[in-house]
Amino acid sequence: MALGGGTYLTQNKVLPGTYINFISAARASASLSDRGYAAIALELDWGPDGEVFTVENGDFQTNSKVVFGYDYTSGKLKGLRDLFLNTKTLYCYRLNSGAKASNSYAEAKYSGIRGNDITVVIAANVDDETKFDVSTLLDGKKIDSQTVASASELAANDFVVFKPSAELKAVPGEPLTGGTNAESVTGDSYQEFLNKIEAYSFNTLGCLSTEEAVKGLFASFTKRLRDEMGIKFQTVLYNKAADYEGVINIKNAVTDDGEKESSLVYWLTGASAGCAVNKSNTNRLYDGEFSVAADYKQSQLESALKSGEFVFHKVGEDIRVLDDINSFTSFTVDKNEDFQSNQVVRVLDQIGNDTAVLFNTKYLGKVQNNDSGRISFWGDIVTYNKQLQALGAIENFSPEDVIVEKGSDKKSVSVTNTVTPVAAMSKLYMTVVVQ
Numbered sequence: 001m002a003l004g005g006g007t008y009l010t011q012n013k014v015l016p017g018t019y020i021n022f023i024s025a026a027r028a029s030a031s032l033s034d035r036g037y038a039a040i041a042l043e044l045d046w047g048p049d050g051e052v053f054t055v056e057n058g059d060f061q062t063n064s065k066v067v068f069g070y071d072y073t074s075g076k077l078k079g080l081r082d083l084f085l086n087t088k089t090l091y092c093y094r095l096n097s098g099a100k101a102s103n104s105y106a107e108a109k110y111s112g113i114r115g116n117d118i119t120v121v122i123a124a125n126v127d128d129e130t131k132f133d134v135s136t137l138l139d140g141k142k143i144d145s146q147t148v149a150s151a152s153e154l155a156a157n158d159f160v161v162f163k164p165s166a167e168l169k170a171v172p173g174e175p176l177t178g179g180t181n182a183e184s185v186t187g188d189s190y191q192e193f194l195n196k197i198e199a200y201s202f203n204t205l206g207c208l209s210t211e212e213a214v215k216g217l218f219a220s221f222t223k224r225l226r227d228e229m230g231i232k233f234q235t236v237l238y239n240k241a242a243d244y245e246g247v248i249n250i251k252n253a254v255t256d257d258g259e260k261e262s263s264l265v266y267w268l269t270g271a272s273a274g275c276a277v278n279k280s281n282t283n284r285l286y287d288g289e290f291s292v293a294a295d296y297k298q299s300q301l302e303s304a305l306k307s308g309e310f311v312f313h314k315v316g317e318d319i320r321v322l323d324d325i326n327s328f329t330s331f332t333v334d335k336n337e338d339f340q341s342n343q344v345v346r347v348l349d350q351i352g353n354d355t356a357v358l359f360n361t362k363y364l365g366k367v368q369n370n371d372s373g374r375i376s377f378w379g380d381i382v383t384y385n386k387q388l389q390a391l392g393a394i395e396n397f398s399p400e401d402v403i404v405e406k407g408s409d410k411k412s413v414s415v416t417n418t419v420t421p422v423a424a425m426s427k428l429y430m431t432v433v434v435q
Contacts, residue, residue, distance in 0.1 A: 005230025005356060011408040017364075018230055018356040032387055033354050035346075036088030038273040040206040040266075041095050041193040043185060045069055045076065046114035049097040052196050055090045065138070066158045069114035078259070079266035082288035083206075086267075086274030091200050093193040101179030105151065105168075106136070106160035108176055115179030118159055122171040132168045136160055190214050194221050201353075205235040206269030208262045215240040222246040230356055232349035234326065234342070236269045238262035242327040243308065245339045248272060249327040251309040254290040263290050268310065272342065277350045278393040280343040280424035281324040286312055292319045308340060323426060338421070347393050347421040354384065355417075369406060369413060378404040381417060394419045 008019040039052075046069025047053065055067055060080065064072045068080065083090065101108040101115030105122070108115030117139050125131040125147055136144040136157055144157040154162035160176070182189075190209065194217070197205070207218045218235050219242040225231040226246045236248045238261070250268055253261040267288040275281055286292060294314045296304070301322055304311040308327040312319050324342045331337050338344050358380055367373040381402050388394045401418040408414075 006226075006228040007230075011412055011414065013412075018359050020230060020352050020355065031354070031384070032277065032350065032391075033357065034088070035203050035276060035350075036086070036274045037091070037202040038083065038087045038089070038204050038206065038269050039091040039093075039197050039200060039202045040083070040208075040269060041093040041190060041197075042079075042208070043096045043181070044094045045112045045181060046110055047092070047094045047112070049094065049111050050192075052091050052093050052193075052200065055092055057084050057088055060084050060090070065143075069110075069112070078289050079208075079263055082263075082266040082290065083270040085287060086270040088274065091197060091202055093196065095185045095189045095193065096182040098180035098182045099178055101176035103174045103176045104163075105134070105166045105171075105174065106162045106176065108179055109156070109159055109161060111179065112181050113179050115159075115176050118176045119173045120160070120171070120176070121173045122168055124170055132170070134162075134168070137173070187211075187214055187217060190217060194218070198225065201231075202273065203233055203349075204269050204273035205233055206265045207235065207237055208260050208265045210238060210260070210262055219244065219247050230352065232352045234272060234345065234349070236265050236272060238265055240327070241307065241309075243329050245326050245328040245335075245345050247327045248310050248325075248342065249308060251304050251311040253293045255293050256291050259290065264288075264292065264312070275324075275342075275346065276391075277346050277388070278391040278422070280341075280426075281321050282343075282424055282426050284321045284324075286319040286321070294319050324424075341421075341423055343423050344421040347388070347419070350393070351384075351388070351417070351419065355381065355415075358384070363413075369410060374404045374406065374413060377413065377415075378402055381415065385417070385419065388419070392422055395422050396420050 005017045006019060007021050013019055061072055064070060064077060068077060070076045098111045100111045103120060105120045108118060119137040121135040121137060123133045125133050131147050131149050134146050134148060134154060135142050136159055138159060143159060146154055148154055151162055151166040151168055152164040156162060209215060215237050218237060219240060222235040223244055223246060234246050234248055236250065238250045240247060240249050242249060250264050252264055254263045267286065271281055292312055294312045296313055301311060301313055305323055308325060308329040310325060311322045313322045325340050326342050326345060328340045363377055367376060382399045385397050389397045403416040405414045
């Protein structure tokens with residue numbers, strides 16, 4: 001059973017768990033978890049069907065052919081190379097599973113058109129005439145070879161599952177055929193992904209769809225998990241004015257022939273996931289492989305920021321991030337313009353996630369709700385905040401900023417944690433006095 005979480009209005013929750021509100025202070029006018037975890041659903045020619053699969057950065061660089069069906073340098077993996085520039089771990093899901101390619105001797109491990117590029121070659125073994133050398137080729141290159149007396153002895157490899165009842169004979173090469181991708185990707189495919197990814201922990205979720213219904217689905221999913229379940233992450237969408245701090249709205253399109261106009265989602269999903277809690281992506285150089293439409297006038301850039309759009313702009317020959325913001329624009333007293341800053345949101349999300357883990361693993365059901373228990377919890381939060389301050393993620397912290405009290409019933413604890421997130425410099429106002 002999932003633990004409770006999210007925000008609260010009154011102390012009336014039923015499920016055990018952590019309920020945390022973030023609000024702005026009124027104005028006059030234990031250990032930090034890692035970042036670098038991203039999740040995304042993609043249309044692919046190869047890969048596991050109907051499941052979320054994990055790809056580490058190192059695996060992508062050295063084993064991309066096995067995971068995605070293509071060499072690391074292939075144009076098919078252009079977007080993924082952008083994403084892995086900053087991603088440590090990717091939770092990936094294939095949206096367009098179709099039919100598996102096959103021939104007389106084997107069936108492709110996964111569905112998709114890439115399976116049609118596999119060939120099985122069978123030759124009589126030169127040392128033992130009762131045996132055969134069975135080779136699997138991808139794009140004409142040998143990727144596996146086995147010497148067996150019968151098909152039942154063949155072991156599945158990274159690309160095919162052999163048919164144990166097949167009768168082996170010398171074959172110069174029999175391609176696998178019939179591999180297909182799904183003809184279309186529907187909202188149901190995205191919903192299946194979201195249902196499965198809900199069980200994972202990640203910093204940033206990406207969606208390349210340009211369909212309003214799908215983008216709305218992702219925005220609603222993000223809001224539900226953040227506000228109702230206390231699962232803090234941000235989602236990168238293209239051209240989606242969500243007006244919510246959990247959604248980053250990319251303005252720029254890519255101009256490469258044959259590429260999705262939303263392909264900057266790859267880079268920003270990775271850059272957002274991998275950005276440290278004490279860092280900002282403001283003015284960051286786009287070092288990816290896509291051509292970016294970024295010829296905006298000053299007035300257009302100003303309008304984009306006011307509209308909560310994450311925009312890239314040209315600085316000389318470079319393409320750079322104008323400001324690291326999210327789509328939130330409806331500022332209030334409780335949620336002011338600070339919540340539009342992704343650096344601030346990263347700090348708050350880090351606090352929310354890490355405090356939930358601390359409470360759920362160390363205190364929930366284990367420590368008594370008495371003075372000593374609450375003092376212990378207070379001490380852990382203070383120690384945690386001091387780590388954030390040492391990193392420069394927050395400033396001016398004092399232990400008195402953390403208050404841990406008994407809640408409205410015997411089982412509940414009420415915590416007030418006042419923090420001042422630090423933001424990277426982005427504006428300079430200077431007066432030069434000449435004497």
